[in-house]
Amino acid sequence: MKQCEFLLKVAQIELLPSPPLLIERLIKNSVSEDINLKELEDIILSDPAITAQVLKVANSAYFGFSGQVATIKKAILLLGACEVWNIAFSAALHQQFSQLSISPYFNIIDFWHHSFTTGIVSEHISNLLGNSSQRQDSITIGLLHDIGKLIMATYFQEEFDKVIRLSSSSGISIIEAETEIGLLHTEVGKWLVRRWKLPQTIEEAVVHHHILVSECKPPQNGIIVCIANMLSKEFLQKGVDAMSLNIQDSPIQEKEYNMLLSICPWAEDILNRAREKAAHLVDKAKGMLSFLHGE
Numbered sequence: 557m558k559q560c561e562f563l564l565k566v567a568q569i570e571l572l573p574s575p576p577l578l579i580e581r582l583i584k585n586s587v588s589e590d591i592n593l594k595e596l597e598d599i600i601l602s603d604p605a606i607t608a609q610v611l612k613v614a615n616s617a618y619f620g621f622s623g624q625v626a627t628i629k630k631a632i633l634l635l636g637a638c639e640v641w642n643i644a645f646s647a648a649l650h651q652q653f654s655q656l657s658i659s660p661y662f663n664i665i666d667f668w669h670h671s672f673t674t675g676i677v678s679e680h681i682s683n684l685l686g687n688s689s690q691r692q693d694s695i696t697i698g699l700l701h702d703i704g705k706l707i708m709a710t711y712f713q714e715e716f717d718k719v720i721r722l723s724s725s726s727g728i729s730i731i732e733a734e735t736e737i738g739l740l741h742t743e744v745g746k747w748l749v750r751r752w753k754l755p756q757t758i759e760e761a762v763v764h765h766h767i768l769v770s771e772c773k774p775p776q777n778g779i780i781v782c783i784a785n786m787l788s789k790e791f792l793q794k795g796v797d798a799m800s801l802n803i804q805d806s807p808i809q810e811k812e813y814n815m816l817l818s819i820c821p822w823a824e825d826i827l828n829r830a831r832e833k834a835a836h837l838v839d840k841a842k843g844m845l846s847f848l849h850g851e
């Protein structure tokens with residue numbers, strides 16, 4: 557993409573959505589030391605659709621409280637504030653984008669499954685690294701890491717469709733096709749993160765989760781989401797039962813994998829330890845996204 561075209565695209569940032577009030581309030585609530593439980597309950601109750609979705613997930617088979625969770629207060633008590641915050645946040649994000657026209661090449665259900673699984677795997681990796689205090693942060697950075705793809709598929713459909721066509725006709729990855737077209741979802745995601753005034757930790761994860769296009773050594777959050785992104789793709793593509801414990805199933809992943817190990821030799825151990833929990837992590841993500849399905 558020529559520089560002038562790029563600048564024109566940047567000008568279109570103004571067209572990007574402002575954060576919905578509910579998301580803004582949830583982010584504010586989570587930035588404080590501890591989630592304020594009463595405020596969390598009030599935020600969720602302010603939106604009947606989100607309230608219904610949180611209750612649906614809380615009563616889903618995954619959590620084992622079927623038919624027992626009638627109020628948000630009880631959901632917070634039984635599931636914990638973090639789980640309820642994450643369900644509300646992902647439901648609000650889903651609500652924000654589900655009304656818009658999205659490229660026919662974009663599978664929105666797969667997108668949410670990948671994003672949420674990346675969030676759950678990021679949380680697990682943070683725990684393995686001894687950062688359990690950043691647990692909620694970790695889920696959020698994973699959940700939002702690919703938000704630029706959703707923005708491209710919604711607001712830059714022409715470029716997005718070109719990327720998909722180039723990727724499938726040339727057999728290259730999405731990120732490589734984006735590099736050729738000149739519009740990276742990592743950059744587009746960064747525009748949204750800044751427009752929504754989300755925390756720096758989220759921007760780091762969005763910008764640096766593809767080591768191949770990261771211009772410097774990624775910060776810790778970028779590395780965590782990079783590993784989680786690889787694992788999430790591996791888990792969801794292969795199905796956890798068919799796991800061969802081998803990530804080198806395509807040239808692009810191998811390139812990214814080798815680059816990751818050259819920067820962070822410790823990543824291999826983390827990858828292997830997280831794979832041991834693959835079934836549990838995928839189940840958890842599916843359970844927390846059950847509001848997406850008509851069950």
Ligand SMILES: [Fe+2]
Nearest residue numbers: 701702765766
């Ligand atoms: Fe990505």
